[in-house]
Amino acid sequence: MNIESPEALARQMPKVLLHEHLDGGLRVATLFELLAGRGLHSPAPDVASLAAWFSARALAHSLEQYLQGFGLTVAAMATPAALERVAFEAAVDALADGAVLAEFRIAPLLFEPHGVPAEAAVEAMLAGLARSALPSGLILCGMRHQFGGEVERTADLALRYAGQGVVGFDLAGPEAGFPPARHAATLARVRNAGLPMTLHAGEADVAERVLEAA
16 A cells, blocks of 8 residues: 555544534535525634634633634534535545544534524434435534533433434533533433443543543
């Protein structure tokens, strides 16, 4: 095999993608187009500048600043057609990068304030993944800072669509001040149902949160 660079080798090697946020990894050109199509303000005047805007927040060493970009992408993606498109393009791009299996993740309740019911969001993204040639699944994220039943509703959705393309449940969002123990009953219900889970821990809080999540 003729390899010209480490990057070329990495691209050719088969790989499994296990943690890809659909609302954090969409094509910048697609995001720019979706913002314009929905009449939403872009923080940058063109695709290249928009990519630089996101890079600055990704390298800010602050989870809170990093998460600012998600508000923009969620608003842009908040139609069933856009959600299906983003999911499909994510799978296509992963396959082009050499992925042989992928798990994508999203918090479906984030689209409800924009007029898209969580069930419709899940079904649109599953439809997009199903259109691709890449074997893939969807992990539904409960946002740990939300209360009033939102995390429980997300868990219900994950269990409802398990076996139909949903492959797991995740606890995500701002970590400091929102320990996983606050959602222990929901996490136990998901675990007892046999659905795999992932828990963000130790990213923006003390190391003990990792042990608590375990």
